[in-house]
Amino acid sequence: MRTEPAPLEIDVxxxxxxxxxxxxxxxxxxxAEGFDPSAADEIAVxxxxxxxxxxxxxxxGEPGHSVRLRFRPGPEALRIELEHRGAAPTSLPAGVDLxxxxxxxxxxxLGVHLMRRLMDHVVHEESAGVGRWVLERNRPGSRPLEx
Numbered sequence: 001m002r003t004e005p006a007p008l009e010i011d012v013x014x015x016x017x018x019x020x021x022x023x024x025x026x027x028x029x030x031x032a033e034g035f036d037p038s039a040a041d042e043i044a045v046x047x048x049x050x051x052x053x054x055x056x057x058x059x060x061g062e063p064g065h066s067v068r069l070r071f072r073p074g075p076e077a078l079r080i081e082l083e084h085r086g087a088a089p090t091s092l093p094a095g096v097d098l099x100x101x102x103x104x105x106x107x108x109x110l111g112v113h114l115m116r117r118l119m120d121h122v123v124h125e126e127s128a129g130v131g132r133w134v135l136e137r138n139r140p141g142s143r144p145l146e147x
Contacts, residue, residue: 012069014054046122047135050111067083068083
């Protein structure tokens with residue numbers, strides 16, 4: 001009987017200064033799980049977007065908070081969770097009107113869109129005051145995950 005490996009967990013201060021650390025840890029974890037460097041970079045960008053979302057929206061840039069980053073390798077996909085105790089998103093956009101964003105010269109608003117473009121499954125869960133971004137990327141040649 002095959003057992004799943006224990007997840008790798010790290011607690012990271014919820015600051016912009018830690019984004020490069022999160023990027024590099026994610027990239028290395030993805031490569032260790034067999035993803036090629038290009039796919040590993042895409043996964044790291046998506047996780048960085050989720051981390052930025054937590055810093056800017058869940059914690060509103062306030063110092064003194066952290067994010068638990070959890071890597072859960074599975075046979076079909078790599079699952080990455082970012083757990084926080086900040087505010088939950090009020091809504092997640094279903095799609096993005098890139099033309100409107102450009103016309104209005106708005107900054108931001110593309111994080112969730114980018115996460116969804118780079119990953120196979122992206123959700124935000126909320127339970128008992130704990131928020132969790134869940135991002136999954138299928139392994140090459142695996143069947144798509146059920147959403």
